[in-house]
Amino acid sequence: MKHKLLKYIMIPIALFAxxxxxxxxTYDIKTIGKHDDEVLGVFVNGDNTRFATSxxxxxxxxxxxxxxxxxxxxxGHLGHVNNISFSGDDKxxxxxxxxxxxxxxxxxxxxxxxxxxGHTAEVIGVxxxxxxxxxxxxxxxxxxxxxxxxxxxEVKTLRGHTDKTNDVAYSYDGKYIASxxxxxxxKIWSTDLNTKEALMTLTGHDTQVLTVLYSxxxxxLASADEKGVVKIWDMPSGSxxxxxxxxxxxxxxxxxxxxxxxxxxxxxxxxxxLWNSETGENLMSMDVGSDIWGVDLTSSADHILVxxxxxxxxxxxxTKPAVKGKEKPKxxxxxx
Amino acid sequence: xxxxxxxxxxxxxxxxxxxxxxxxxxxxxxxxxxxxxxRNPVSIVVSxxxxxxxxxxxxxxxxxxxxxxxxxxxxxxxxxxxxESADFFKDEYEITLPVSKxxxxxxxxxTVKPLVKGAKILLDVPPFELKKSKLRVGAEDYLADIKxxxxxxxxxxxxxxxxxxxxxxxxxxEAFTMERAQAIxxxxxxxxxxxxxxxxxxxxxxxxxxxxxxxxxxxxKRYIGPIYIVITKV
Numbered sequence: 001m002k003h004k005l006l007k008y009i010m011i012p013i014a015l016f017a018x019x020x021x022x023x024x025x026t027y028d029i030k031t032i033g034k035h036d037d038e039v040l041g042v043f044v045n046g047d048n049t050r051f052a053t054s055x056x057x058x059x060x061x062x063x064x065x066x067x068x069x070x071x072x073x074x075x076g077h078l079g080h081v082n083n084i085s086f087s088g089d090d091k092x093x094x095x096x097x098x099x100x101x102x103x104x105x106x107x108x109x110x111x112x113x114x115x116x117x118g119h120t121a122e123v124i125g126v127x128x129x130x131x132x133x134x135x136x137x138x139x140x141x142x143x144x145x146x147x148x149x150x151x152x153x154e155v156k157t158l159r160g161h162t163d164k165t166n167d168v169a170y171s172y173d174g175k176y177i178a179s180x181x182x183x184x185x186x187k188i189w190s191t192d193l194n195t196k197e198a199l200m201t202l203t204g205h206d207t208q209v210l211t212v213l214y215s216x217x218x219x220x221l222a223s224a225d226e227k228g229v230v231k232i233w234d235m236p237s238g239s240x241x242x243x244x245x246x247x248x249x250x251x252x253x254x255x256x257x258x259x260x261x262x263x264x265x266x267x268x269x270x271x272x273x274l275w276n277s278e279t280g281e282n283l284m285s286m287d288v289g290s291d292i293w294g295v296d297l298t299s300s301a302d303h304i305l306v307x308x309x310x311x312x313x314x315x316x317x318x319t320k321p322a323v324k325g326k327e328k329p330k331x332x333x334x335x336x
Numbered sequence: 337x338x339x340x341x342x343x344x345x346x347x348x349x350x351x352x353x354x355x356x357x358x359x360x361x362x363x364x365x366x367x368x369x370x371x372x373x374x375r376n377p378v379s380i381v382v383s384x385x386x387x388x389x390x391x392x393x394x395x396x397x398x399x400x401x402x403x404x405x406x407x408x409x410x411x412x413x414x415x416x417x418x419x420e421s422a423d424f425f426k427d428e429y430e431i432t433l434p435v436s437k438x439x440x441x442x443x444x445x446x447t448v449k450p451l452v453k454g455a456k457i458l459l460d461v462p463p464f465e466l467k468k469s470k471l472r473v474g475a476e477d478y479l480a481d482i483k484x485x486x487x488x489x490x491x492x493x494x495x496x497x498x499x500x501x502x503x504x505x506x507x508x509x510e511a512f513t514m515e516r517a518q519a520i521x522x523x524x525x526x527x528x529x530x531x532x533x534x535x536x537x538x539x540x541x542x543x544x545x546x547x548x549x550x551x552x553x554x555x556x557k558r559y560i561g562p563i564y565i566v567i568t569k570v
Contacts, residue, residue: 040555040556056558058473077474078473078474078475078477079461079474080556080558082555082556083555098461098556099461099474099477100461118443118444118445119445120370120372120445120446120447121460122460122461122556124555124556140460140556141375141445142375143445145443148434148436148438148439151434151435151436151438151439152434153433153434153442154442154443154444155439155442155443156443157367157368157443157445159368166554166555166556193439208554210554210555226554249552250552250554252554252555268552291552293555
């Protein structure tokens with residue numbers, strides 16, 4: 001009887017210990033290359049084979065994840081390249097620049113396909129729609145603009161933010177766009193061209209909101225601010241689920257793994273961190289030795305790509321794969 | 337047999353009328369006009385001219401929202417857009433409308449510069465790299481806007497005011513910012529602006545109205561010494 005009771009106690013303890021161990025993830029870090037100036041944006045393509053970086057040096061670089069090396073340097077912007085986004089088919093990259101333009105590039109050749117002009121201040125955020133038919137961009141001119149990629153023209157301007165807008169992201173179901181601003185809010189917009197007012201405004205950050213990103217199932221939105229706080233929102237309801245005091249400095253970049261739970265954050269406090277967004281548990285924390293502007297990860301989070309203020313591009317490769325009950329998820333097009 | 341001839345004629349007429357209907361499909365351009373210095377909406381006349389310089393449409397933007405709408409424009413056409421008001425610099429842009437049945441209107445925003453003595457127009461995209469006094473590659477694109485403003489409004493005189501990137505030895509900073517002011521002047525004079533319309537003012541101290549940040553700043557907000565175009569005569 002006593003023996004049986006002990007079994008009932010020990011099994012849950014062992015399971016708990018196993019789960020806790022499984023949740024911690026460890027990575028090796030290496031520098032795989034360098035820009036001539038600060039690296040501002042990082043974006044992994046849909047099939048997890050390549051990623052792109054953008055920089056203050058006015059260039060975009062394309063890298064191989066599998067080989068861990070630089071493939072291509074793309075030049076043409078006349079200002080800092082603040083952000084980048086792969087198209088869902090991985091054939092194009094859109095880039096946002098201080099030169100007030102969005103430019104679209106052929107991934108294979110690095111040639112410029114077209115330029116989108118219309119913002120009246122520097123462009124800071126850019127994002128391809130899931131079907132590649134539109135590009136959303138955001139600028140310090142306080143607007144979000146939608147561009148038709150076939151006609152290469154501006155078709156809709158979303159107004160409502162009262163200060164500089166810092167980032168923009170499509171939901172993966174293609175129904176919504178999220179934008180964030182120095183006005184401390186996040187706005188959710190319909191992608192329907194006839195609806196120009198924001199569907200809702202999310203408040204809760206007590207400083208400038210610098211980045212937003214939808215999870216792959218479009219049911220969560222992560223946002224991060226100047227004080228290093230990350231918030232997780234239920235979508236489309238807009239309810240705040242969780243606040244994570246993630247970093248001690250500006251967080252300019254967050255990204256979701258394809259389990260729709262794991263997020264990576266990176267900060268000017270030099271740390272890259274992995275979180276379980278459902279529990280708020282920290283899964284990994286690493287000092288990379290330089291302020292970090294941009295971060296992204298592969299679908300299963302086995303590779304984390306980091307763009308640093310010292311110009312270096314670093315790759316974190318998982319040393320001990322996380323124990324999972326499910327198969328590794330398949331890559332989706334247009335992921336960030 | 338007789339009937340089929342009439343039906344065919346009817347179908348043909350319908351087809352032709354549909355085609356001509358498409359050809360005449362009009363498009364509108366909407367957007368806002370804002371003051372470049374304050375980012376506030378302004379009321380100004382926005383006019384569209386075709387390639388023969390014939391005015392096709394015109395709209396006065398709303399003073400509260402800056403919103404304007406000009407309709408009756410043809411798809412695929414290129415228009416000259418003119419912005420005119422007694423309170424702002426006259427300005428011109430070119431816009432080409434797409435060919436598509438998908439959209440009834442497209443979007444385009446404009447900024448205008450106040451035509452007031454003493455107005456300070458900040459160059460929101462600095463034409464210099466950090467700690468450099470040589471115009472950087474592509475700077476001509478931003479300075480072209482100032483050049484256009486001065487060429488289209490020949491009675492106006494301006495002062496180019498430059499401030500350093502950081503605190504430092506005032507004499508060094510003043511010489512450095514003067515080099516920047518001279519580089520801008522050189523570009524403008526070489527591109528058709530009369531030299532006597534331009535004066536220079538450099539500063540050894542950082543801009544008290546827009547000082548360098550004390551803490552780390554977010555992406556896109558790297559501090560480079562501000563450059564103002566100040567209206568000295570209208």
